[in-house]
Amino acid sequence: MTQDELFKVLVAHCKEYGFxxxxxxxxxxxxxxxxxxxxxxxxxxxxxxxxxxxxxxLNENIVxxxxxxxxxxxxxxxxxxxxxxxxxxxDNKDSKKRYRADVLIEDFLGKIEEKMNKEVEKGRKRFGEAxxxxxxxxxxxxxxxxxxxxxxxxxxxxxxxxxxxxxxxRQIIIDNNIVCPISGTCNWTDVRQFNLMFSTSxxxxxxxxxxxxxxxxxxxxxxxxxxxxxxxxRMKIPFGIAQIGKxxxxxxxxxxxxxxxxxxxxxxxxxxxxxxTELEWFKKWKEQRMKWHVNLGMGAENYRFHDHxxxxxxxxxxxxxxxxxxxxFKELEGIHSRTNWDLGRHQQYSGRxxxxxxxxxxxxxxxxxxxxSIGVDRMVLAVLSHSFKEEKLENGENRVVLSIPAPxxxxxxxxxxxxxxxxxxxxxxxxxxxxxxxxxxxxxxKDSIGKRYRRQDAIGTxxxxxxxxxxxxxxxxxxxxxxxxAQERVKIxxxxxxxxxxxxxxxxLRNL
Ligand code: GAP
Numbered sequence: 001m002t003q004d005e006l007f008k009v010l011v012a013h014c015k016e017y018g019f020x021x022x023x024x025x026x027x028x029x030x031x032x033x034x035x036x037x038x039x040x041x042x043x044x045x046x047x048x049x050x051x052x053x054x055x056x057x058l059n060e061n062i063v064x065x066x067x068x069x070x071x072x073x074x075x076x077x078x079x080x081x082x083x084x085x086x087x088x089x090x091d092n093k094d095s096k097k098r099y100r101a102d103v104l105i106e107d108f109l110g111k112i113e114e115k116m117n118k119e120v121e122k123g124r125k126r127f128g129e130a131x132x133x134x135x136x137x138x139x140x141x142x143x144x145x146x147x148x149x150x151x152x153x154x155x156x157x158x159x160x161x162x163x164x165x166x167x168x169x170r171q172i173i174i175d176n177n178i179v180c181p182i183s184g185t186c187n188w189t190d191v192r193q194f195n196l197m198f199s200t201s202x203x204x205x206x207x208x209x210x211x212x213x214x215x216x217x218x219x220x221x222x223x224x225x226x227x228x229x230x231x232x233x234r235m236k237i238p239f240g241i242a243q244i245g246k247x248x249x250x251x252x253x254x255x256x257x258x259x260x261x262x263x264x265x266x267x268x269x270x271x272x273x274x275x276x277t278e279l280e281w282f283k284k285w286k287e288q289r290m291k292w293h294v295n296l297g298m299g300a301e302n303y304r305f306h307d308h309x310x311x312x313x314x315x316x317x318x319x320x321x322x323x324x325x326x327x328x329f330k331e332l333e334g335i336h337s338r339t340n341w342d343l344g345r346h347q348q349y350s351g352r353x354x355x356x357x358x359x360x361x362x363x364x365x366x367x368x369x370x371x372x373s374i375g376v377d378r379m380v381l382a383v384l385s386h387s388f389k390e391e392k393l394e395n396g397e398n399r400v401v402l403s404i405p406a407p408x409x410x411x412x413x414x415x416x417x418x419x420x421x422x423x424x425x426x427x428x429x430x431x432x433x434x435x436x437x438x439x440x441x442x443x444x445x446k447d448s449i450g451k452r453y454r455r456q457d458a459i460g461t462x463x464x465x466x467x468x469x470x471x472x473x474x475x476x477x478x479x480x481x482x483x484x485x486a487q488e489r490v491k492i493x494x495x496x497x498x499x500x501x502x503x504x505x506x507x508x509l510r511n512l
Contacts, residue, residue: 001390007326010388011257013400017459019043019384019410020258032254032262039459040380042410042440044265046505047379048244050408051267053509054292055242062240062269063233067221069246073212076197078349079220079342081213086193088169089252092180093187099180100253101169101191105157108178110328112150119143161310166191196249198262214248219371221245222270223342226367227354230272237356237367238281240271244376256327258377265376272367274358275340281370282317282337288512289321289335289372295511296405298386304329314341321374323382332382333374340366383408387460402460403483407505411461412439413495416452418468420445428467431477431492439499457482463499 001009014020018037022029036044056064076082088101120143123136137143153176160168169191172178179186197216203209215221222241229241244267254260273281286305294300306329308318317337322329343366347354355364387402406412415432417424425445432443442461444452449466456464466478476489479498490498501507 003326006388007257007385009390010326010385013388013458014040014257014384019459020380032251032260034258034261034377039410043383043404043408044376044380046408046410047383048267048376050505050508051292051374052242052244053505054512055240055269058509058512059240061235061238062242062271063229063235064242064244065222065225065229066245067218067225067243069215069248070202070212071215071221071224073210074349075220075224075346076213076216078345079223080345081197081216082195085196085216087196087252088166088191089194090170090173090191091189092183092185093189094185095180095183097180097182098252101166101173102157102161103253104178105153105169105172108176109150109154109157112146112153116143116146116150119146158309166193194250194252196251198248198250215246216249217247217373218243218245218266218268219270219373220342222268223346223369224350226270226272226343227352230356235272237358238271238273238277240269242267242269244268256325258381259325259327259330261377266373267376267379268371268373271370271372272356273370274361275365275368278337278339278368278370279317282335285370285372286319286335289333289374291512293321293323293332295508296383296408298382298405302386303332306331312336314339323378325381326385332378333372336371336373338369338371340368342369343367399454399457401457401482404460405508406462406503407508409460409462409503410440411442411456411459412503413463413465413499414442414444414452414456414461416443416449416464416466417445418449418466422469423472424467424469427471431465431467431495434492435496435499438496439503453480462502465495 017039019040021035021037023033023035024030052064055062089098090101090104091098119140120133120136123140124131124133153172156168156172159165160172167190170188173188174186177186198214199211200214201209202212222243225241229235230239245265246263247266248263251260251262254262271281271285290303290305293303302324304322306320306322308320311318315336315338319335320331321333321335323332343354347366354366356367357364383404384402387404389401389403391399391401393399413435415428415435417428428443428445432441435441442456444455453464460482462482464480466480468478471477475492477492477495478487479490479495480487
């Protein structure tokens, strides 16, 4: 199965098992808006808890807030979003489809990279053990030809990006014959800027109403509460403010399922520091955040840093943590050293002094900020796409399993009476009552035990607990582990400790 096909199967699986539904589905859906179902919301909540506890419990100098989606419209002028939160869009005149010009070019570059990698793989197969990738890349004529093309387009693209040269974006698209995937033609309009903020109006009368925006990031809610939190929490620099909440962007090209949505959730933390210490903190937060990801056990090789070549004018360092999604390595989280730009702008636009008096320095300054910003939905997609597996079993059967890291799994244990009679449901219900206060459990008595195991595998339940006739006599149950399918007899009174040892979020947090 190709990665594309696998991705389609994953999307269907998410719907079939109650993880993610297209929004407003009975009205044919709403583009790039998705609802979380009964399993999805549990997974999402567990991810949020892992992040929240890692930030606010493990760091005594980080506190959380929950600011509103609606904020004063001047905030978005100060933050630069009204003036510059734009994407370059281009339309194909034949298909009437709209695209992001930068994405068309980046996809084109991605295809060239893919071609080079394919050549390298061919070489690896041909030369076997003796294969030297570095030498092959430096000498193989096909790779060199593709590399020259890549460098030429990439160079032009970066220059155009730096100069914000929209005409050059279009020219790159035309010169490289980048066609619309729908019409197959190169009949493009000019490239225009498109502001990504959604607006609405607030006020009861038409005359008195004012335009306000749905926040495109949660970070500004933190900046405008900096003084409140610093004063009421008597916070001393360095300190951080964390927040989880919805953000809205009118994405031009919204695709790849929950990777790019119009309504999504962010987990952001702004760390306020003394000017001059920002690069040290930037390095520390890069390490910390990578550790948080790798700690989940989804393979260190599936993450990489992508340092930004082009920095926003207010930033002096920025990187993305990229994850290997089914459609390649893509941004999962951003870490940015934002200087004192945001607080400085809010000081200027609000007229309020936003400073910190540093007792050690004996002086006041506007703090610098290092930000960590991750999309909850992208994290859900990372977990689901990594966990989804179709396996062929020794007995010839197939099983679909979500090997979700156990502390994040929506359901931790399923309690299954072998048959629906002979007092087994009653005992199973007792087991359920024993466990439900500590873990999210499911009780299931319908269908054969094999079918019930498959259903639990498909939603990623780490443990299935089967109550059988023997259980009535010896007080033991069979515990089946999801990934290995190994089974063991366990005393009912030992169940809680056994499950806890695998699914307790604190086990993950202790390793950070
Ligand atoms: N405050 C900084 C900020 O918002 P960003 O790189 O625009 O930075 C941060 O966004 C993270 O939010 C991204 O790394 C991504 O995980 C998530 N994100 C951004 N746009 C998104 C979208 N349209 N759909 C889903 N997640 C998105």
